[in-house]
Amino acid sequence: MARYLAFLMGARAVDPSFSPEYSPDYDAVLSRNSLTEMWRSEVDIGDGPYGMASMGLAFFLYERDGVQIIGHTGSQRAFRAFMYVDPIADVGVIAAFNTVGSNGGDPQTDELRIRTTQRVLAELFPLFRADASAAGGR
Numbered sequence: 503m504a505r506y507l508a509f510l511m512g513a514r515a516v517d518p519s520f521s522p523e524y525s526p527d528y529d530a531v532l533s534r535n536s537l538t539e540m541w542r543s544e545v546d547i548g549d550g551p552y553g554m555a556s557m558g559l560a561f562f563l564y565e566r567d568g569v570q571i572i573g574h575t576g577s578q579r580a581f582r583a584f585m586y587v588d589p590i591a592d593v594g595v596i597a598a599f600n601t602v603g604s605n606g607g608d609p610q611t612d613e614l615r616i617r618t619t620q621r622v623l624a625e626l627f628p629l630f631r632a633d634a635s636a637a638g639g640r
Contacts, residue, residue: 503585507594510537510572510587541572541589551616552623566623569631575615577601582611584619586627593630595622 543556543563553566564571564586573586580601587594597618599611 503596507585507587507596511589511592511594541570552619564623569627571623571627573619577612582615584615586619586622588627588631591627591631593627595626 540559540561541563542558544559545557547555547557547562549555550564552564552571554564556563556565558572561572561574564573569588569590571586571588573584575582575584577583581598582601583596583598585594585596597615599614601611
């Protein structure tokens with residue numbers, strides 16, 4: 503998942519030595535232009551817990567304070583996961599939760615996912631965006 507997140511953030515475009523498995527063949531699988539197209543809003547969802555939301559192609563797009571965040575969530579049986587990327591600041595986050603508590607009950611991890619995401623988008627990502635701006639962009 504970390505390699506996939508790094509690909510989405512464009513880490514290989516910034517530093518080709520980022521991964522020992524770096525290969526220019528990645529562009530044959532999915533070009534940066536295609537990825538950018540997938541991050542274009544196709545269906546408006548409206549206001550949500552992370553700001554204005556829409557769907558692109560296979561990704562959810564959130565706009566908060568003029569910043570676009572790309573993400574996707576998922577759940578299956580006793581598992582919840584999410585990932586979010588700020589492509590301008592080259593920062594992303596991945597998290598996963600086991601949704602079954604020790605007593606077999608649900609420890610409300612969906613609420614935890616929402617609160618964690620809100621803090622990441624409101625507090626963590628802006629720190630990296632400020633660093634990227636101070637460094638003159640990417």
